[in-house]
Amino acid sequence: MNTTALERPALSDAELREVTDFVYLEARLADEGRYADWEALWTDDGVYWVPRADGHDPNTHVSHIYDNRTRIATRVRQLATGYRFSQEPASPMRRLLSNVEVTRLDDGYEVGSNFMLMETVVQSTHELRLWAGRSTHRLRRVDGQLRMAYKKVVLVNGD
Amino acid sequence: MNTTALERPALSDAELREVTDFVYLEARLADEGRYADWEALWTDDGVYWVPRADGHDPNTHVSHIYDNRTRIATRVRQLATGYRFSQEPASPMRRLLSNVEVTRLDDGYEVGSNFMLMETVVQSTHELRLWAGRSTHRLRRVDGQLRMAYKKVVLVNGD
Amino acid sequence: MNTTALERPALSDAELREVTDFVYLEARLADEGRYADWEALWTDDGVYWVPRADGHDPNTHVSHIYDNRTRIATRVRQLATGYRFSQEPASPMRRLLSNVEVTRLDDGYEVGSNFMLMETVVQSTHELRLWAGRSTHRLRRVDGQLRMAYKKVVLVNGD
Amino acid sequence: MRIERLTPASYRDLIQPDRVHGSLYTEPYVFEDELDKIFHRGWVFVAHESELPNVGDYVTRTVGRQHYLLVRGQDGAVNVFFNRCQHRGNLLCNKPTGTAKNFACPYHGWTFGLNGELQDVPHAGGFEKDWTKLGLEVPRSGNYRGFIFASAATDGISLDEHLGRAKELIDRACDLSPTGQLRLTAGWVRHEYAANWKMLPENDTDGYHVGFTHQSFMRAIRSQYDSFVSDEKQIKGVIRDWGNGHTEIDFAGGYTKPLEWLGSTPEKVPEYVAALEEAYGKERAEELMHLGPPHACIWPNLFLAEMNIVIFQPLAVDKSVQWHTPMLLEGAEGLDFRLLRQSEGALGPASFLVADDASIAERTQRALESGDPWCDLSRGLNREEIDARGVRSSHMTDETSNRGFWQHYLHVMGG
Amino acid sequence: MRIERLTPASYRDLIQPDRVHGSLYTEPYVFEDELDKIFHRGWVFVAHESELPNVGDYVTRTVGRQHYLLVRGQDGAVNVFFNRCQHRGNLLCNKPTGTAKNFACPYHGWTFGLNGELQDVPHAGGFEKDWTKLGLEVPRSGNYRGFIFASAATDGISLDEHLGRAKELIDRACDLSPTGQLRLTAGWVRHEYAANWKMLPENDTDGYHVGFTHQSFMRAIRSQYDSFVSDEKQIKGVIRDWGNGHTEIDFAGGYTKPLEWLGSTPEKVPEYVAALEEAYGKERAEELMHLGPPHACIWPNLFLAEMNIVIFQPLAVDKSVQWHTPMLLEGAEGLDFRLLRQSEGALGPASFLVADDASIAERTQRALESGDPWCDLSRGLNREEIDARGVRSSHMTDETSNRGFWQHYLHVMGG
Amino acid sequence: MRIERLTPASYRDLIQPDRVHGSLYTEPYVFEDELDKIFHRGWVFVAHESELPNVGDYVTRTVGRQHYLLVRGQDGAVNVFFNRCQHRGNLLCNKPTGTAKNFACPYHGWTFGLNGELQDVPHAGGFEKDWTKLGLEVPRSGNYRGFIFASAATDGISLDEHLGRAKELIDRACDLSPTGQLRLTAGWVRHEYAANWKMLPENDTDGYHVGFTHQSFMRAIRSQYDSFVSDEKQIKGVIRDWGNGHTEIDFAGGYTKPLEWLGSTPEKVPEYVAALEEAYGKERAEELMHLGPPHACIWPNLFLAEMNIVIFQPLAVDKSVQWHTPMLLEGAEGLDFRLLRQSEGALGPASFLVADDASIAERTQRALESGDPWCDLSRGLNREEIDARGVRSSHMTDETSNRGFWQHYLHVMGG
Numbered sequence A, B, C: 001m002n003t004t005a006l007e008r009p010a011l012s013d014a015e016l017r018e019v020t021d022f023v024y025l026e027a028r029l030a031d032e033g034r035y036a037d038w039e040a041l042w043t044d045d046g047v048y049w050v051p052r053a054d055g056h057d058p059n060t061h062v063s064h065i066y067d068n069r070t071r072i073a074t075r076v077r078q079l080a081t082g083y084r085f086s087q088e089p090a091s092p093m094r095r096l097l098s099n100v101e102v103t104r105l106d107d108g109y110e111v112g113s114n115f116m117l118m119e120t121v122v123q124s125t126h127e128l129r130l131w132a133g134r135s136t137h138r139l140r141r142v143d144g145q146l147r148m149a150y151k152k153v154v155l156v157n158g159d
Numbered sequence D, E, F: 001m002r003i004e005r006l007t008p009a010s011y012r013d014l015i016q017p018d019r020v021h022g023s024l025y026t027e028p029y030v031f032e033d034e035l036d037k038i039f040h041r042g043w044v045f046v047a048h049e050s051e052l053p054n055v056g057d058y059v060t061r062t063v064g065r066q067h068y069l070l071v072r073g074q075d076g077a078v079n080v081f082f083n084r085c086q087h088r089g090n091l092l093c094n095k096p097t098g099t100a101k102n103f104a105c106p107y108h109g110w111t112f113g114l115n116g117e118l119q120d121v122p123h124a125g126g127f128e129k130d131w132t133k134l135g136l137e138v139p140r141s142g143n144y145r146g147f148i149f150a151s152a153a154t155d156g157i158s159l160d161e162h163l164g165r166a167k168e169l170i171d172r173a174c175d176l177s178p179t180g181q182l183r184l185t186a187g188w189v190r191h192e193y194a195a196n197w198k199m200l201p202e203n204d205t206d207g208y209h210v211g212f213t214h215q216s217f218m219r220a221i222r223s224q225y226d227s228f229v230s231d232e233k234q235i236k237g238v239i240r241d242w243g244n245g246h247t248e249i250d251f252a253g254g255y256t257k258p259l260e261w262l263g264s265t266p267e268k269v270p271e272y273v274a275a276l277e278e279a280y281g282k283e284r285a286e287e288l289m290h291l292g293p294p295h296a297c298i299w300p301n302l303f304l305a306e307m308n309i310v311i312f313q314p315l316a317v318d319k320s321v322q323w324h325t326p327m328l329l330e331g332a333e334g335l336d337f338r339l340l341r342q343s344e345g346a347l348g349p350a351s352f353l354v355a356d357d358a359s360i361a362e363r364t365q366r367a368l369e370s371g372d373p374w375c376d377l378s379r380g381l382n383r384e385e386i387d388a389r390g391v392r393s394s395h396m397t398d399e400t401s402n403r404g405f406w407q408h409y410l411h412v413m414g415g
């Protein structure tokens, strides 16, 4: 829907596959608790943002998550301690990622997609928990590899 | 699974992408309450049908929705009044669309896909509501653009 | 993620489409209760496995399902009797299959995908039931047609 | 205020002539008491004859916590049973409708005939009881012009007494068919509300909300919005309390043309007009085309919703279902398509109208827990009239109907 | 009929020699009363020794609302605790199984030893109570041939009294192992039912339903369908009430060949046959191969399900879990693969058999709210026999087992 | 032990000076009693003035089962109403915040002014009651330094009496703003716990758990882990019971540098320092920078959480919400970004800290049904001090705060 995108060269099938594979990989690493690999997908200036609702501004609204690269690293380090009790033991979970729409940016790609995540809260209630929403990834090529510079997740049930 | 499809030329990758992009766009416009844009996706003879269950006949069974083009327009106009209380404020929602299967028709494409929609009922209960089912789109090219001539949604939980 | 895959020729777009279409077809046949067609997708040495959780060994852990080809056939035959009361009448259901990742094997393909299935329990409670997890298909070409030699489903809510 | 146990005296405190207390919608104990006194012991609508036209046809239906199985027997009559195997209590039939030769229970194979008799007990050597005493349990039931009612109580007033004058309302519906018969064959749409069941009949016979709750639709179709909202005197409909909890909005006074209720004209549906005239004579046919269908709630769970039939189903103190099906007319099959589409437009979760009513009911359900929640019911107390039959009527926007509902409620609940 | 409060007198009214009332399955108050009297105060099965073979191994398990932690102590014995930190009540261990040196509570770091003793209170300066009185709370427990039972009541009858003659049934299971030991090491499959827990043991010792509920499987494998359905006299199994609520279907009489219960023959599993003969002698081995495993419910939550072990877990008046694990035999590891697959075929939500039982239980749960829901239990009252030990037996299809269940229920609930 | 009905006597049995009984967290009846006595009849925090700065601004909020609507009136004052239409009880406003000229009910169009008066009844001919008596229902309310409190009871102690000495704690928060005003404008994050509401204030003023529950974060940031875990004497914070259920952990004693609580230094935020000095003088400014914000629970639902404001919302006996918003300071807008990020790091379901507290609360909720679940509360009874004002204090890890909570609970619940 970005009209400026029209001026850029169309996305090739190979690019679409590469980008799609990247977001699938990101989902899989998170699902499987492979957080070190997941962290390695980020660029050095990565920002991970989960606002409470659409249309928010991180400078004036409190978010669920607004992590700069340092905080992303801390998050992963915390999970690795073995004492992150809210994830001890880790929830079995899978996220479905669909409706992948890719726009070319000057320095990479913007990827819109919808997701639904189901987890079993094995730490306490043993109930199912569902999350759904829309993700926006911004990807950039670093040393020939796609990396994630920005991920925004707007939850349907975030507020 | 339509054997007559075999006699028609195979679907090119470009066509598959165009069709898939179309149904993703349709989903996004509906999710984001961009109903005027959504309405513009319909052909002039569009039919939007949500039967209560599979195998029904709209001439003998009552449906959830069986809208001709005029009624589709009324639906959009009603939402635009600002007094459609069942959607005031609008539900945050996202629909995942997957298992996209495209068949060529004489004058366009038939698209089968499965979907799951999650919304938060912010008007009253603030609970999550889930809908799932199978959609069948029939697309036709009008003035060079794909348009939707038919959309049928059979819900898993429609009856 | 399988490094040996790197040594094999890359997957063509046509192969990716064929494999994806296969798993979509498998899902649709199961959703629609077309079990005879579904059974025909299996190779003669097919194994269908639903462990209770990831990391299990079918030789030491009890599973939900660990069917060899004979048992798959019995399962289908049982459903066809009309007296399989847990599915009389059959649940309306749809499974979304997404995050499709394909790896080439020596004799076919391995397909990873996530799924979510929603059904209405029309036999008794009339409640919605949700299942989610990750599937691994192994496909092989038999007489020119893709066939399913192995399907493993690890549920998020299987334990 | 939070009430632990309501006694008849306290129902009287909570239901006053000009107001009722919100706790009646929110207290779980009240809900249990209602299931017992209203939905189990009282007469309730269960199904319509046209839903099971042939021998062996059946319909299952749940009212409150009673599960019913209705079957057309060999003698052509509809039998009403509890849908429970007399052996160990299995739900005998788990399909919504169908056709059967008999009902074999899937648990141990006991088999019951279309008339409910126990026909087979497998391995009979172990069973010495008298089979004739173990036919399906039969509640009281009755039928008025194809509408079948049941009561899970072993005795009580007759269906005739229960319906009372409301039979006229059912007649008004049936008489729109040239044969006097309805065809409820299009299936039922389920619409779940997160609200107490009483809000459904109250809202459905509330003539006051139309111009406000439904203003989005009126604006969208540029309809009678102005008259509805601005000028009380332009509104010609009449509200009625027929007694026994049966209440009505009569729109006839507001119709300016015949068949307006059908969104049509005699010219556009000549076969229907001809069939009516042939059946009833020209004069009565004209009268029927002007009167149109009833818009009336038959206590407690049936709503004659103009060209739809509606069932109210209580699920929990804050959960209900409104089911609807278009009221198709025997001898006027040419109207079906129009009636189906009219039904979809008006009722159900995706409709232009009732979707908004449901949302407001769900909001009200929540608000009625706050403060000291009295609901005003005084509207129109100043201008009601009672006719010779004892039927009370007033301006369409008045709460005469809802007051009638609550007075009967108080009577049934132990006022 | 809807009951507010049941007194012992009313349990007696609802449980009669030849029938029981459906409200016992559907009334929330009854469920609460059962949790208290049956699942908390009574003896219940909690785990099997083989699930925690080594020092430090633990298992957590929930029965009713009691959360248990079982730990193999330094002395090699299994300790049974409530899984609750003695400080502020945190669930001490939230993993299903594992191995630990001690249990450090994640809330404030109090640490408990494998024997339950309080070993550390961080920042001890603020805490002056006697640590020795603050070890983990210990319910009464006991062990019969590896089966560990507990009771949350501080006193009551002994485990020995509770098991009574049912110890024979456990013996029959254990004796199938050449070492007399079972290995419940394959994990437990969870199968949730939207039905009252009592339907699980009732169904599991019901010999009457097999040919009807499971006819789809019998048809699919072209098995003994005809004999089961048609001829009462061909059925050779025996139903038994062992007293104390322990009940059984004994299939031995119906087996025509040794190891039929294993779906095998002595020729196919020579190592197993040899091991049995070496352990017990040729004669006893042959007897064991003919007898097969027990099919018996040990009151209230253990089911010796032939070559599976099953636990019943009540969750709510209309929600239960049936857990199962294959009964693997020590000294017969070669049978494991076969037993695993046999288990998957028979039990669990994806199985060929119990999936259908569960669906019928869920149907019954709903139907039991309709009308006046008496469940007949009279089958076989005409042909029961009582042996010298007081064990009552009858034709496999008779309700002797379920009557035994209910008589004990009445005794426990206050009859 | 399972309790049917608690009398004041039994609350006294269950709440002892050194321990409380777990059933108080798990019994549905206790929860209903708490809603009535604590959340409906007592004073509760509803909103902050800064959330609705301009005329017509509104906020809706739910406490227990009371739905509140707060509106800034034409006179600039904030009005507190029950969010319920005085006609038939519809939830008048279903948006969380916004700006309005008046409130037109979507059901029948009754319209209420910003001051709650009934301004319009459509079709007035049918309505004869006195409009002036049908304005929105007004609970008692009060305001202390922008914090707005309400009580759904018609009488009772004054807000001033309720807050008592806790006003000092609110002052401590407000004084960090150069203008003395807070800006709660960043929105509220919802964090749902599957646990009883009382675990939230208890945990939030528990100084004992920090080094254990939060050890993963401390390890990840290589922070004061060692001192927290190993050496009781290194911990300089103080725990306080201010009476009336208001309790505190005072971290000030542990701060070694000014603005440590902000994760900053005076050098890094010179504008803020200058503004404080200008407003309060150099000496007081320095004092404030050392003291930092309060960490204190104001009975029953407000938590001054250092640089956050928190609301506790009870949903069910085992379900609660902890809402938080960063405490932004008027006249120190330059700190906003830092405070927003600090808030996200500490509180909410994705935070580094409270996510773990919530998980432990959910575990505890389950364990408290097992055995005879006494929760120890004796920590620090040996070293408490009471000052001249009657404020009780002790070592930061002591349970003085939680004992204060429970003693007031007993008082309110009928001890």
Ligand code: FES
Pocket (backbone or CB within 6 Å): D085, D086, D087, D088, D089, D090, D105, D106, D107, D108, D109, D110
């Ligand atoms: S329950 Fe129907 S035959 Fe036994």
Ligand code: FES
Pocket (backbone or CB within 6 Å): E085, E086, E087, E088, E089, E090, E105, E106, E107, E108, E109, E110
């Ligand atoms: S609750 Fe276990 S240490 Fe405090």
Ligand code: FES
Pocket (backbone or CB within 6 Å): F085, F086, F087, F088, F089, F090, F105, F106, F107, F108, F109, F110
């Ligand atoms: S309920 Fe608000 S106007 Fe009627």
Ligand SMILES: [Fe+3]
Pocket (backbone or CB within 6 Å): D203, D209, D210, D213, D214, D353, D354, D357
């Ligand atoms: Fe309406």
Ligand SMILES: [Fe+3]
Pocket (backbone or CB within 6 Å): E203, E209, E210, E213, E214, E353, E354, E357
């Ligand atoms: Fe069975």
Ligand SMILES: [Fe+3]
Pocket (backbone or CB within 6 Å): F203, F209, F210, F213, F214, F353, F354, F357
């Ligand atoms: Fe904490």
